[in-house]
Amino acid sequence: MRCPIFSFCTDPDTLGQLQWFLCYFTTAKHAGLYVAVGTVLLLLAVTAPVALGFGFAGAVAARSSFLPLTLFGRGYIAIVRGVPDIAFFLFFIIALDQFLEWIRHSIKCPDWTDPIRQGNDFVVCQAAKLPLGTAPQWVHETYGFALAVFTFSIVFGAFAANVLFGAMQAVPHAQTETAAAYGMNPRQTFWRIVVPQMWVYALPGLGNLWMVLIKATPLLFLLGIEDIVYWARELGGIKTARFTDYPHGDWRMWYFLALLVFYLAFTKVSEVFLDRVMKRLTHGQATAGGEAQRKGMA
Amino acid sequence: MKNLVLTTAAIALSAGMAFAGSHSVVRMGTEGAYPPYNYIDDNGEVAGFERELGDELCARAELTCEWVTNDWDSIIPNLVSGNYDTIIAGMSITDERKEKIDFTTNYTQPDPSAYLAMSADVDVAGGVIAAQASTIQASYIAEMGATLLEFATPEETIAAVRNGEADAVLADAAYLGPIAAESADMVMLEQTVLIGGGVGMGIRKSDSELRDKFSAAINSMKADGSLNALIAKYEIGEPF
Incomplete structure (x- = not known):
């Protein structure tokens, strides 16, 4: 039994309502929920830039004049966008995990003669296990989290690639032609003219993606990570007095209501932030928005 | 030389045993x-x-x-x-x-499975029965011919009876016991079924x-x- 935070929590049955809730919300089990909120925020913080990177690379590949690269870029965008998220998540995580273990297996245990697939079982030697069977639980969790970030990034990278591809095409032709006339080579034109100007066209689409990404985080639960939806369900369920100091009825509705408020507040904050970024980016651009800003200032 | 062969054999043996999947x-x-x-x-x-x-x-x-x-x-x-x-x-x-x-x-x-319902006079053979998905209880109900309502967690099967979606829930008696003891509005039916090994x-x-x-x-x-x-x-x- 761990030390409760408040000294009066040792005997919850005798407490008044306020103190009871104070104790209830500070149990070690609730800490799991608070950690899960952090997990979700961390996932977003890591996934967003990585997915943007994947997207940028995908868009550049799709625009490339080198045919295999174009095909690869377009293939990536088309395949990932076309497959339902849930199917992709379930398939990809298992396939990726087994693929990595298979590679490690072939390197580390070349003498192994048993088949890797024995009926239903996927058996690799102990040294090839990822993470190692001996690793502590947090390594397993971190590994699962890394797989999740990677999968999220691939999925959202494909959508971002499509948005960025469109945004690059949307930069007015006159701009790139002028750059060429000034003697810039294609690489210079791309980095100095297209990239700085494309963001204003990309932002509405990227902002949209960000919103979808926020709402997609409960998919973490599918990947075996104990996210906020798992804890809300677990904590909200009926608790009988035999198994807890804090018995209560079915409170799942209240926990899910709290989740709803959390997600709504989070998307609202994002919206305000994205609006500001949009204003900054529009400034001085040869678009209707930039023109309106110029007139407003004059 | 003999010693060398022996040591090598011993090392090979112990390495082999370590490989054979002794879980640390x-x-x-x-x-x-x-x-x-x-x-x-x-x-x-x-x-x-x-x-x-x-x-x-x-x-x-x-x-x-x-x-x-x-x-x-x-x-x-x-x-x-x-x-x-x-x-x-x-x-x-x-x-x-x-x-x-x-x-x-x-x-x-084999733990007898029991029914938990809102009233004692539920018709379990013709009613809607909740059970957790891919459990022995779920396959039992499906075979028995009653209408089966499956849920991912045990928790949800109880909630389904409470809100009237199902007439009763079938689960291990050991799981239902404490819940029945603490909810005055729910009753365990007398009838139990013995399934599973x-x-x-x-x-x-x-x-x-x-x-x-x-x-x-x-x-x-x-x-x-x-x-x-x-x-x-x-x-x-x-x-x-």
Whole structure:
């Protein structure tokens, strides 16, 4: 039994309502929920830039004049966008995990003669296990989290690639032609003219993606990570007095209501932030928005 | 020279044994949502009958064990793909499951399944009965011919009866007992059904060494009465 935070929590049955809730919300089990909120925020913080990177690379590949690269870029965008998220998540995580273990297996245990697939079982030697069977639980969790970030990034990278591809095409032709006339080579034109100007066209689409990404985080639960939806369900369920100091009825509705408020507040904050970024980016651009800003200032 | 050959042989042997899959840490997979078998306690740790049993079994088999929770739905696929090494989650031994995984010897007697309903005069044969998906109870209802309503967690099956979606829920009597005791509006029906062949630990088919170790540990607990003491403590069916 761990030390409760408040000294009066040792005997919850005798407490008044306020103190009871104070104790209830500070149990070690609730800490799991608070950690899960952090997990979700961390996932977003890591996934967003990585997915943007994947997207940028995908868009550049799709625009490339080198045919295999174009095909690869377009293939990536088309395949990932076309497959339902849930199917992709379930398939990809298992396939990726087994693929990595298979590679490690072939390197580390070349003498192994048993088949890797024995009926239903996927058996690799102990040294090839990822993470190692001996690793502590947090390594397993971190590994699962890394797989999740990677999968999220691939999925959202494909959508971002499509948005960025469109945004690059949307930069007015006159701009790139002028750059060429000034003697810039294609690489210079791309980095100095297209990239700085494309963001204003990309932002509405990227902002949209960000919103979808926020709402997609409960998919973490599918990947075996104990996210906020798992804890809300677990904590909200009926608790009988035999198994807890804090018995209560079915409170799942209240926990899910709290989740709803959390997600709504989070998307609202994002919206305000994205609006500001949009204003900054529009400034001085040869678009209707930039023109309106110029007139407003004059 | 003879010495050299011997040493090499000894090294090769011991290396071979280390490879043969002696688990240095055994990961125990459970659901964590099925009291009194297994649940998450106020400290956020796995607790319950199977926690105590599993820790004792690991001590007897001289294994280091670690607890992991996993959704019931994907608990067999994740064992098979090697995310953990055992299932210890109130899983009854059935022929259907034996096609995919192996079981240790059973550590509970077949626990009678019971119905929990809002009133005692529910017609279970013709009504709508809730059960957790891919459980022995779910397949029993499907075969019996009543309308089956499946849910992913045990929790949701109870909620379905409360809000009138289902007429009754069929689950292990040990799980329903504490809930019936604390909710004045719900009653356990007199009628029970005996399904399944007792609860055992699920182990990968390729892992027969681990299965035999746990079976031996379970048998030793049966022999000295400590298993019966645990069963009585958590009120899980009949003793051995």
